[in-house]
Amino acid sequence: MPVADEFNCLNLNISVPKSPAALAASEALPVMVFIHGGAFTYSMNSSPIYDGRLLAAASSDLSSPTIVVTVNYRLGVYGFLAGHDIKAYNAAHGETGTGNYGVWDQILALRWIQRHIASFGGDPARVTLFGQSAGAVSVSAHLLRDEALFSSAILQSGLLRLCGVKSVDEYQGIYERMLVELGIPLDAAPADRIEGILAVDTERLTAAMVPVFIVPVITMALCDDGVLVEGSMPGYEMYHSFTPPDWCRRLMLGDCRNECIIWNKSWDSLSRTPMALGQDMSTPDATLVLNRMSELLKSPEKAQTIASLYGLTGSSSPAETFNALERLTSHGLYAQLIYFAQKAFPAMYAYHFDVPSVFENAWGGMAHHSYDNVLIWGVLRHLLPRAQQEISDQMVEAWVRFANGAEPWERHDKAGRWMVFTEEGAVLKTKEEDTGRGYEIWDELHSGGMVADLSELSNELCLRGSELRVGTSSN
Structure with a gap:
């Protein structure tokens, strides 16, 4: 049984339809890539409900053989905690921005699929990215980025701000609450505070989220860091002018x-x-x-x-x-x-x-x-x-x-x-x-x-x- 591990989670599951129609297909197969939900805090691509084999088999039964891919990404504080200390730490290591690491994991997976899915019989020019809840939030974020990593998209129950979008200042406050909960002095130097939180073991750091985030269903927000989405992320009112990029005009959206x-x-x-x-x-x-x-x-x-x-x-x-x-x-x-x-x-x-x-x-x-x-x-x-x-x-x-x-x-x-x-x-x-x-x-x-x-x-x-x-x- 797969275990949850934020240090060894960057994997994807690929389900290829096994049928004469699929194996004998003269052209590459379309690909469905799924991003799971869970408030950017819960679930994984190996959850039994996301068994892509059934969906791939069903596609063959429908005479439309399709490859199904489910991707993992970092969750919770490991995937989304942000703040000024973290931003400075990233800059010292040659990286820009802060937070949103789980979404960058998804980008890495989508780039991998573009490079390698042909080896599994898939067509990189016919990739449908679909996600539910926080997964749909992720799809929404990818639509706002100018990188054509898929050609069509399905958004089930979610647009960009569903789980919240916080500024770097707002996330700094959450980061400081984490420090207090973990017993790391707020008056320590920023570099020492970062070293302190990096030294905390996984179980203790994850458990600290419960009192810090107040709500029973802990929900991590995206960070409006000006890097994931160049400029600033649109507010609630911007859905009146929702428009997908030219490279992805086929959309399905519902609730x-x-x-x-x-x-x-x-x-x-x-x-x-x-x-x-x-x-x-x-x-x-x-x-x-x-x-x-x-x-x-x-x-x-x-x-x-x-x-x-x-x-x-x-x-x-x-x-x-x-x-x-x-x-x-x-x-x-x-x-x-x-x-x-x-x-x-x-x-x-x-x-x-x-x-x-x-x-x-x-x-x-x-x-x-x-x-x-x-x-x-x-x-x-x-x-x-x-x-x-x-x-x-x-x-x-x-x-x-x-x-x-x-x-x-x-x-x-x-x-x-x-x-x-x-x-x-x-x-x-x-x-x-x-x-x-x-x-x-x-x-x-x-x-x-x-x-x-x-x-x-x-x-x-x-x-x-x-x-x-x-x-x-x-x-």
Whole structure:
């Protein structure tokens, strides 16, 4: 069984379809390269759910043999911690920038694939980069870089700022919190502080992240260091002008209905009776939530506008408050940003994933973040009811068709329709047909210039960045 090891993790798994059609192919095969999610802190390419052999075998069954590659990259503080001390340390060793090392690992893997995938029968000119969650954030970052390492892209549940983007100053504060937690004196010389943290063993350094990052689901952010993305990284409002580079004009982009349920434990600070709704779920108090929204937005008027749009009042029950928080944060960090990206560049394949989880856990019955992976990768297919097995087959075929240069479904600019995957089937829908999604809320926020406000509010409710900055030099 593979073990997690940040010092020996830079590997990739290559699954080549074994079939007469694939082996006898006269031309090189298209390649699908997957970047896993996990908030830049968790998971690995060897996680059983990402077994590329099943997807490669399915591509052969569809008479579209495709090579599937899953890549690893450094995670947590090893992959993303940044700051002025680290930047100076890098400069002393001939490197520029700070942080984002995990993304640079991905770049190394993509360059390797360009050079060597032909030896496995793959076509370096037909590489589809796809990622989910933090993996989609990574794909978004690669699209902003001017290096043509792939020709098409699939972004599942994520754009650039999903996990946050921090300045070097902000990351310096987090770095200093790490030093305090590890007992390294803040008044030591910068070089000595770096040497001190480098001397800490892996287990202790990783464990220090838990108290430092506050939130139960530790989430590492990208660093806006002016190097990974030349200049500065776009803010939330920039998705109104989302445009892919000329070398990658084939895109697929979509979301799940209940994305932000993954951060529900972050709302415990706004609750009075934790877990009353079921396992691992808090019951937020409406008054506390409304007050916190006003504080975070620095505007009672904006807080009231957003609360009204999501049906949240001071008399909302705990269950109603919880559901409103889940919906507004799912919209703020995922759905509305993806919607505006689709509007800005409609020549893409747009989708929504509404298939509810069949597993008996806290998120059962929800089309929650990452459940789309269950259907696309197929490892747990045998545990799904027949209807979901059929949706899984349709999604696999769509992803493979896209990687092979074919249309997975009608492109969004043809008639303004999204492919909506539900338990009953997959159907193309317009805004008018896809009722209850939230389009009218996003359009109203856009008209009032409050798209960024909802996203920033959602980021604070889930990742609690302002609390993370308290007592640091970045505050």
